[in-house]
Amino acid sequence: MVAEAVETMDGWYCLHDLRQIDWTSWKLAPVEEREAALAEFQALLAKWDEVEQSRNGSHAVYSILGHKADFIMMILRPTMKELEEVELAFSKSKLAEFTTPAYSYVSVVELSKYMTKEGEDPEQNPEVQARLKPRLPKWEHICFYPMDKRRSGNDNWYSLPMEDRKKLMYEHGMTGRKYAGRIRQIITGSMGFDDWEWSVTLFAHDSLDIKKLVYEMRFDEVSARYGEFGAFYVGNLLDRDAIPAYLHV
Numbered sequence: 001m002v003a004e005a006v007e008t009m010d011g012w013y014c015l016h017d018l019r020q021i022d023w024t025s026w027k028l029a030p031v032e033e034r035e036a037a038l039a040e041f042q043a044l045l046a047k048w049d050e051v052e053q054s055r056n057g058s059h060a061v062y063s064i065l066g067h068k069a070d071f072i073m074m075i076l077r078p079t080m081k082e083l084e085e086v087e088l089a090f091s092k093s094k095l096a097e098f099t100t101p102a103y104s105y106v107s108v109v110e111l112s113k114y115m116t117k118e119g120e121d122p123e124q125n126p127e128v129q130a131r132l133k134p135r136l137p138k139w140e141h142i143c144f145y146p147m148d149k150r151r152s153g154n155d156n157w158y159s160l161p162m163e164d165r166k167k168l169m170y171e172h173g174m175t176g177r178k179y180a181g182r183i184r185q186i187i188t189g190s191m192g193f194d195d196w197e198w199s200v201t202l203f204a205h206d207s208l209d210i211k212k213l214v215y216e217m218r219f220d221e222v223s224a225r226y227g228e229f230g231a232f233y234v235g236n237l238l239d240r241d242a243i244p245a246y247l248h249v
């Protein structure tokens with residue numbers, strides 16, 4: 001039996017761009033060069049802020065703890081072309097000379113129609129549109145990880161009937177709803193775009209809420225039985241004003 005694919009609604013394209021800072025060469029650089037790199041990066045961020053204010057995209061910059069990366073730039077844009085322009089602008093900047101890529105992820109903001117009721121067209125719903133083209137919250141913490149739905153033996157998500165998947169996604173949503181106001185989740189789809197099937201980005205005021213939510217969800221059947229996870233990246237908000245201190249050596 002072949003199971004029916006769920007329809008997805010797709011919004012802004014998304015790049016998670018994670019960089020490692022080469023602190024040794026940054027420290028060795030003359031102070032004028034460091035100042036120029038910082039000023040240029042601040043100007044780039046000011047440009048991104050304008051795009052965000054005119055509702056043509058959004059972005060979030062966070063520091064990352066641990067060895068996997070030093071900071072993440074999460075960028076949303078209406079087209080892949082515009083996403084590429086942002087990536088290129090950073091890659092060509094002075095600051096980029098002092099960084100190396102740590103990880104990157106290409107995807108598109110996705111909502112599925114599992115929860116759609118008969119006769120409803122969720123794409124006409126302004127709330128749905130706002131979720132497909134979101135302003136990324138500038139909350140204190142971020143957590144980003146890629147994931148798959150398992151496809152092995154009796155645990156094959158892609159051969160489960162639609163009704164079963166609906167039920168499991170409903171239960172998943174109920175667990176998530178307990179964290180309303182404490183966690184904002186952005187799910188992006190990446191089939192055909194990157195190495196995993198989805199990316200999960202969580203924003204939180206309290207870092208412990210991230211751990212609690214991910215832990216609780218492990219017990220939902222959809223995660224317990226069908227979830228496979230990549231590396232986790234967790235960090236703290238790095239707003240424009242905090243960047244000079246972050247880069248100060």
Ligand code: VOV
Pocket residue numbers: 006110111112113114115147149169172173175176177179180183184185187198200202213214217218223227
């Ligand atoms: C605040 C937390 C929260 C909430 C409220 C929430 C709700 C919902 C709903 C209602 C729906 C279904 C409709 C849609 O919107 O697509 C989803 C969908 C999805 N989710 Fe979710 N999720 C959360 C949070 C949340 C987390 C933490 C994870 C990672 C799982 C884990 O174990 O680490 C996750 C994953 C996903 C995925 C991969 C999908 C798409 C699956 C597919 O097969 O298409 N999600 N999610």
